Amino acid sequence: MDCRYMKKVKSVMQWGKILPLSSIRYYPPQFTLRNMEGVKNAFEAGHEVAVIVFKLSNLHDLIEQADSQRHIKFLKNVKKLFQTVVEQTVNPKEFITLHDYYGEEITLVITVDHDRHSISNIDILLKKITDEVSETYFNQYSTAYPTFDVGYMFIDKYDYSIQNSIFRAHRLAIGMAEKRKQLEINEMLFAINNIITKRSITLLAQPIFDVATKEVRAWELLTRGPKGTALEAPLQLFSVARQTGRLYELEMIVLEKIFQQVKASRCRQDIFVNCTPITLGNIKFTSDLKKLLQKYKGISPKQITFEVTERDSIEGLKNFVFNINVLRLMGFRIAVDDTGAGYASLNTISELMPDIIKIDRSVIENIDKNSVKESMLKGLLLVAREAGSLVVAEGIENQEEASVLTRNNVDLAQGNFYARPAMFFDEIAT
Structure with a gap:
């Protein structure tokens, strides 16, 4: 044998x-x-x-x-x-x-x-x-x-x-x-390098609604890789970039693409952008961001909100808090994403005192059938109001979940119940 x-x-x-x-x-x-x-x-x-x-x-x-x-x-x-x-x-x-x-x-x-x-x-x-x-x-x-x-x-x-x-x-x-340096790894390196060189990413946009008035108040922009490839889905795209040392370059390309589309569409509503703490804490980030603002004049920093996922740890990132303070001085807003479902618990909120708190889908899912979840929502609303933060509820899928937000006076909401992400941001934003 x-x-x-x-x-x-x-x-x-x-x-x-x-x-x-x-x-x-x-x-x-x-x-x-x-x-x-x-x-x-x-x-x-x-x-x-x-x-x-x-x-x-x-x-x-x-x-x-x-x-x-x-x-x-x-x-x-x-x-x-x-x-x-x-x-x-x-x-x-x-x-x-x-x-x-x-x-x-x-x-x-x-x-x-x-x-x-x-x-x-x-x-x-x-x-x-x-x-x-x-x-x-x-x-x-x-x-x-x-x-x-x-x-x-x-x-x-x-x-x-x-x-x-x-x-x-x-x-x-x-x-x-x-x-x-095996063949398949080289293929992945070639693929991510090709995406960065050609800037071949696509942006989807999902609207964020005012719960009370049902009006669109903002857009969250979502990244996709080249359609039909192994790196189309964002997790694959960003995981390969992270492991091959190209994450910062990729995220800066995403940010420039967003600036391009905002300027081209003449959108005046708020824009939400996901950004990893690794990039937000990069020593070059604020200076590179200033160059983008100079290149795309007319875009106000007050229009842009950087989302920091609440699961992501900010511990040990030397320049992170410093950069956040600089971003605020420049006029940008900060949101803590995925609140209620992460490793960093509520410490991120207390440390950053964000302008916006986004409540994770795990809290919202079936909230109409679960009194404990509604109590969690009420607790997070109290935390948000103590911090002076607006609240966005994510992942709303049906009328029943939306009705719970209404009776609890949640500020903003997004999810497929209201609208799905769309391909052509320049069309839906005008």
Whole structure:
């Protein structure tokens, strides 16, 4: 029998002490996912699926410090800690599987919702997992600090074969983790470089309505990559840009495209722009923004609101708070996005005192049937009024949800119930 197969059997047996055997997904060397129900269910629900690879970056150094028995024990303890940390960190509704593929590599597969996740959100989750595993291992065993290289990629839901798409996503994730110059990674680098060089992105616009008057008060602009490509969806586009060091350039191109369309359409309503804290905290951001204002004269900073997703951590970003203060002095407004559904809780609001608070869809969904959610809404409204912030409720899907906003005097709302994002901003904004 193939020795690699025997090693995998032993690996599954070892994991059986950590997980019930019914929950184990076994993969032969080609990374075949035999039970793909979790992936299929995610796709049917309209979500994406991310394949995340954690690769031990200091494995060889650790081997040199230990004999074979300690090496095996080390790997076993690390894998056991990974299972515990993942259980504590990943939402059970988003978890699909955790898999020990080769000795130095662990693969996590999770569901990702476009409406509930951001690129920084994913980065924070992965950092939290690796930091917790390393710290806990060192504290328990005091022998080593395991460190990890991490890469991730999304499964192409439109591939003719889901299994082929999973295999490709896994290889790409390994390449991202190892920064290998393999063909497929080069293809991704070429694709993102081509998008940035040609500025080939599309903007969608979704209106934001006054709840009381039903009038359009603002527009949120949404980014898409080249239509029909693997980077069309925003999560794929921005995740590849993030992992290849092109995120700042991409976001500045998006911002310039927005300025172009606002000027071309002569729109006078407010514009909401998503921007990662990584970009907002870039030392060049405010000076580059001033250049854009000079280039597109006539656009008032008071018209532009930068959305900072509440899930994104602002800790450790040296220039972030300084830049936010500069933006305010320039006249721009700041919104905290996804309030009520993030890692940063309400600390971001208390630190930034935003002009606008956007309440996450997770709070609004079925709020008409859930008194606890309505109480959460009332609490967030109190926080907003204490901070002097306007409130935007996101993701309104039906009349029943909208009626709850009306009776609670929510300021603004957006969602498919009011209007779906449209392709031609210059037409709908005039």
